[in-house]
Amino acid sequence: MILFLTVATAMAQGKSISGVVLDATNHEPVIGASVLVKGVQGQGASTDINGKFTLKNVKSGAVLVVSSIGYAKKEVPVGNQTELKIELSGEDNQLQGVVVTALGIKRSQKALSYNVQEIKSDALTTVKDANFMNSLNGKVAGVNINSSAAGIGGATRVVMRGIKSISANNNALYVIDGVPIFNVNNGSTSGEYSSQPSGEGISDINPDDIESMSVLSGPAAAALYGSSAAQGVILITTKKGKEGKVKLEYSNSTTFSNPFIMPRFQTEYGNQPGSFKSWGAKGSALSYDPAKFFNTGTNVINSIALTTGTEKNQTYISAATTNAAGILPNNKYNRYNFTIRNSTKFLGDKLTLDLGAQYILQDQKNMVAQGYYYNPLPALYLYPRGENFDEVRQYEIYDEARNISVQNWRWGNGGIDMENPYWQMYRKNREQDRERYMLNGSLKWKLASWIDLTGRIRIDNSIVNSKDKFYAGTDTYWTGGSAKGRYGQSKSEEKQMYADAMANINKSFGEDYNLSANIGGSLSNTSYNSLGYGGPLSDVPNGFNVYNIDRNNGSPSAGGWRERALALFGSAEVGYKRMLFLTVTARNEWSSTLAGTDQLSYFFPSIGLSGVISDMIQLPKAINYLKARVSYADVGSPLPRNLTQPRYTWDGSSRTWVAPTYRP
Structure with missing residues (x-):
């Protein structure tokens, strides 16, 4: 019984x-x-x-x-x-379920009180660019994406919802798998003396390794990242192994490029004899088409990826090559990417370990300056219309007296500050090699069905070697007075360490209420150091070696900085019947840029409310989904480094130390 x-x-x-x-x-x-x-x-x-x-x-x-x-x-x-x-x-015509938000946290899209736009990998790989951000141009609402004039592989400027600061960097923050990455462009981009800029950190990423992207364009969406995200955030989620059979994928992308729109040139007035300016007699202009200076650019990207896995363990391995030539002569860009990632579960699926590594080799040559003096285009576009441009296509001629080849340019530098545009590209070479490795790991411990603890760490280090080679025959203004050329080389190191830990809560209370909350802290340590030496050549023409630099006129170059930030953050989302959601976030950040001030930290709060109206009331059949949201956030740009601790600076031209000119 x-x-x-x-x-x-x-x-x-x-x-x-x-x-x-x-x-x-x-x-x-x-x-x-x-x-x-x-x-x-x-x-x-x-x-x-x-x-x-x-x-x-x-x-x-x-x-x-x-x-x-x-x-x-x-x-x-x-x-x-x-x-x-x-x-x-x-x-069809319904809002999809899940998007990745700040700190890599997944949220239901209908619950968000701010704007998040998600982009799938197809948008990046349909037509590939050496810098994949250029592939997003025109595909994200409210975001302006401008590729630089540096040529293929150059940096990209991403501005969300307009300029927010007249002094700080207005570029977006890039975040990979929840972790901000080091993204510095060390080339100058303003003024007539702007030199050739380099690429940027994000341009090293292989687009075929990207699963999806989320664009956080509003302050409320990015508030959890603090001051570094004042201009918006681009979240990148990378691919990982999948359960099932071994899968091997290969892709090739080959693109060709030509100048799309050329300036309009007058072809009626030539130049006065011996004058570079085209203010000569009417009808004396010769046939001249500057478009013939440009080449057909090529960009060939090959990528191969392998995925395999079981229920407990998944692996992703990829390799990619990018070999490109710009539309300007002798402008080249090459990149080689190697990636491996492994995810595994153990201890009864309570612990999940995710490890990844990327190794990148990159070299670039003759990125085009945006300024006036290091740019071949002013001489190309302003070339006298009464002269035959074919004469300068042979950009160097042999000087029997000196027993070397020199620049073929009879216009000199008398007041016009220009040189043969072909000489600019072939005999004023600027080369840069980059070696970069990124290591990342995360460990997730599921304490119960409704709570887990997650810790992440990422190391991102780069070594950059740069060389400038100005051949004999270059105007002495640019070689420091030497008729034998100029040489300079430098080495820089870019380092970033980021770590965070947080607790994630997702719990329902009855049928009507649910809570999603996160609380944690992060530490970021970023540094940059460079050291170089350059100057006019003294003994052997075109002997590009530091021992051949004029010891009396050579000058060192050195620079560097280190920045550290510690933060505590938290967020909470309360939902009612899956149709009304209240979201609150907070972040307090201690930054080394505030050292020596009375206020050593700053606070970033946000609050938002969203409601799915179509779930609350009966709407006309023509409307199948309607949502309203409102949010408030308090954000700000970071302070410039060394503002609170002025330093003496070295003036290379006067070879003296310059005292600080502003009050701390």
Whole structure:
């Protein structure tokens, strides 16, 4: 009798059912999906941040009704299973489920009180560029993406919702897998003496390694990153191994480029004899087409990737080559990417370890300056219309007296500050080699179904070697007075270490309320150091070696800085019936740029409210989804380095130390 009562009671109580709800297309978890037992009042649950749910006391033969905005409703019969894997198919014209937000936190898109635009990898790889950010031009609302005039492989300027500071960098912050990356362009980009700029940190990334991107263009969206994100954030999620058979992918992208629009040139007036300016007699102009100076640019990208994995362990390996030649003569860019990533679960799936490494080799030659003096275009465009440009296509001629080749340019430098444009590209060479490695790791410990602890660390180091080679025959203004040429070389190191730890909470309270919260801290340490030496050559013409530099006129170049930031942050999102959401974030940041001041930290808060109106009231059939949101955020740009601690600076031209000119 006792045994019978026990069995009967167990049958009456039912069993515990757990499972996961996934997107049928990309197999990502569906957050906040409703899982109800059909025909039973008050028995149901919502999926957590990982798409998981648990139901207790489910009777045998019951049917689960699974639904979420943006997906078709699905009924799942419960048999003898205790664990379910449910896939929902997306509905047309509906908002999809999950996006990646600040710190790599996944959120239900309908719950967000700020704007997040998600871009899939197809937008980056349909037509590939050496800097993949150029592929996004015109594809993201409210974001201006401008490629520099440096040529292929050059840096890209990304400005969201307009300029916000007249002195600080207005470029967006780049974040890979939740971690901000080192992104510095050390070339100058303003003024007539601007030299050739280099690429930037983000341009080293292989676009085929990117799974998706999220653009956080508003202050409320980026507030968790503090001052570094004052101009907006671009979040990049990279690919990782997948469960299933071994998969090998190969892709090739080959593109050709030519000048799209050329300036309009007058072809009627030539020049006066011996004058560089085209203010000569009418009808004396010769046929001249500056477009013939340009080449057909090429960009060839090859990529191969291997993915494999089991339920417990997944691996992703890729390699890519980028070989490009610009539209200007002798402008080249090469990059080689190697990536490996492994994710594994152990200790009963309570611990998840994710390790990754990237190694990048890059070399570039003759990036084009945006200024006046290091640029071949002014001489090309202003060349006298009464002269035959074919004469300067042979940019060097042999000087029998000196037994070397010199520049073919009879106009000299008398007041016009120009040289043969071909000589600019072939005999005033600027070369740069970069070696970069990135190591990252994360460990996630699932304490319970509703809480986990996550720690992450990333190391990003680069070594950059630069060389300037100005051949004999270059105007002595640019060689420091030497008729034998000029040489300079420098080495710089860029280093970043970032680490953070946070607790993630996702819990439902009854059927109506759910809470998603995160609290943690981060440490960032970034440094830059450079050392070089250069000057006019003294003994051997075109002997590009530091021992051949004039010891009396050679000059060293050195620079560097180190910056550290410590932050505590937290966020909380409270949802009511999956249709009304209140979000609060806060970040307090201690920055080394504030050293020596009374205020050693600054605080960044945000608050937002969003509601899915189409879930609250009955709308006309023509409207199937309507949402309203409002948010407030307090953000600011970081202080310039060394503002609170002025330093003496070295003036290379006067060879003296210059005292500080401003008050701390």
